[in-house]
Amino acid sequence: MSTELVIQKQDTETHRCTLPGESWNVVSKFIDSGLFVNFRRALKRYTMISKHHPYTRIYAPSLNRLKQEEKLHLIEHYGLIHPLSMFSLYFDIYLCIFLIFHFLTSPAIYALTTNDDQNYIMLPVNVTYAVTMIIMFRTGVYNEKDNTVSLKPRDIAISYIKSYFFLDLSSFLPQILRLIPLWKRIPDQILLIISPFLITSRYIRYFWCLKTFNLIRLYFGFSSFVFKAFRLTITIIMMIVLGVYILYALVESVLTKATAGFLRREILLASTKNYLENVSIFRNIPNHLLRKLRVNLSTEIFLPGDVIIKAGSRGKSMYLIIVGTVSVTSEKDVEICQLTDGSYFGAAALTLNIARIVNVIAVTPCELFKLERSKFRSILKNHPQIYSEIENNIAENVLLALRTDNLDTKAIY
Structure with missing residues (x-):
């Protein structure tokens, strides 16, 4: 690298905006009194655009652009979460790890446990999905293709509904319906057919996890080779687990259908003998x-x-x-x-x-x-x-x- 480029890079890294105008700490002007002022300021800044978010370098390359984005967020969309905030970044990382663990273990849980046990085992999962849906409706949308951010509630809702809303809803809806008496009247054979589809459909969320992997790589600075190797390994394991579960569900459905008629006949013969x-x-x-x-x-x-x-x-x-x-x-x-x-x-x-x-x-x-x-x-x-x-x-x-x-x-x- 030439000496001029090195100097230019160092100047960019150490640059401090000297443009005339307001001070850098915009949050202090909006939260200037009341109890726990410092805590509330820190909490609010946690949900605002952060220069430490990997995509912020592309969306807002200058400090002045960051300050403008913060002011726009605080004035027009105070109660929403910025998609390039540290809260959004850490929640995405948590949700990605959680979903990977859930995808790897849920087939075994559904195959080896009863409905009553599943209600307790899947409680943390259902709570996470419910919290995720709430947060998704309160978090702005970042479009990587156009390098734009929208904090309008209507745009947020449309974006989420078009992407993963119904998948997230179907992920914990069966557990809620089990608590409704009407759900118990649905024949077990129908539930046996519906359940595998509901379980496998949520794996579409894995494509979101792949995008989040790249965000994690950029944030922690992992090499491209390590990232690709890790992603390939997880994908192969995921495909094996999902394939085994689908095969198990098909075999169970065929066996249940084949034996249901025989068992029904034997039960009827035994219970109606004297009638x-x-x-x-x-x-x-x-x-x-x-x-x-x-x-x-x-x-x-x-x-x-x-x-x-x-x-x-x-x-x-x-x-x-x-x-x-x-x-x-x-x-x-x-x-x-x-x-x-x-x-x-x-x-x-x-x-x-x-x-x-x-x-x-x-x-x-x-x-x-x-x-x-x-x-x-x-x-x-x-x-x-x-x-x-x-x-x-x-x-x-x-x-x-x-x-x-x-x-x-x-x-x-």
């Missing part, structure tokens, strides 16, 4: 057909006051009471009887396309087995003789009930 055997119209059905009927049962929940069957409506299914009490009433709402655990009603709908002749209303919370007419006919379509016997039996009972007006617990509605 269908107590139904008089099914007593002559062979065991292998009863087994098919039990597999095709579904469960429904009714709360007190819910109308399960309404008189005059067309029936399409019968019900068996697992737990609970129902009230059977006539069309004029006169109670005929009450049915409890192990009873059944609505069997007439299995073979006859007629209107219901009674109301059935839940008295207590009820869990019922439901057998639909379409499934019943499908199972017995190759056994016309058995179906005919059941159909005749049901028709006789319905006619007898209507003729004698005897709608007791043995009647078929």
Whole structure:
């Protein structure tokens, strides 16, 4: 380097602005009284543009330009954080380290822990994301391409929403939704499909981490070779972790789908063994057909006051009471009887396309087995003789009930 260039570099480094005007310490004019003045000044300066920020050398190369930026910040956007402040720099460094650690560990947490454990383990993560969202909406925007800074709230909001807002929101939203009762009603199979997408989508934030790596390199003065080697190593590890988790999620989804049907059938067969055997119209059905009927049962929940069957409506299914009490009433709402655990009603709908002749209303919370007419006919379509016997039996009972007006617990509605 020539002697002239060395002298010019030394002059630039030691230069102090001598332009006429206000003193360098602009903050003292805005915070000049009250409690803890020095502390408040230091805290405010921490959120203002700093000459120690790597990008400040490009955006504001002179002290006079720095002073102008400070005045503009204090006068027009006092409550916001400057994107070239030390607070913004240190928070970016913290968030980058935090996200890298989170990205490397979260797949194992989601794969090896239960939902209840995740609520506690992920609490610091959720708090960090929530704080990040608040800070992002309060921090100005620095455009490296145009070398411009905007501290307008509207520009800040638009920039964040267009970039990482929805990713940050989706990162802790599932944990919040788990606390809502409605979330618990979503089938586990749907959650099993949604969760991997929510978890993997947040890895898009890693591209922000790569930009922050360069900021860290410039601030600490790391060599370009060390920076590139570190970035490559972290990226490879990240890809391996994410790839293993995606593979695990796919295998788990396939296995769950393959075994869900089998487990459901076995549970239904075990839990409904005695229910269908107590139904008089099914007593002559062979065991292998009863087994098919039990597999095709579904469960429904009714709360007190819910109308399960309404008189005059067309029936399409019968019900068996697992737990609970129902009230059977006539069309004029006169109670005929009450049915409890192990009873059944609505069997007439299995073979006859007629209107219901009674109301059935839940008295207590009820869990019922439901057998639909379409499934019943499908199972017995190759056994016309058995179906005919059941159909005749049901028709006789319905006619007898209507003729004698005897709608007791043995009647078929």
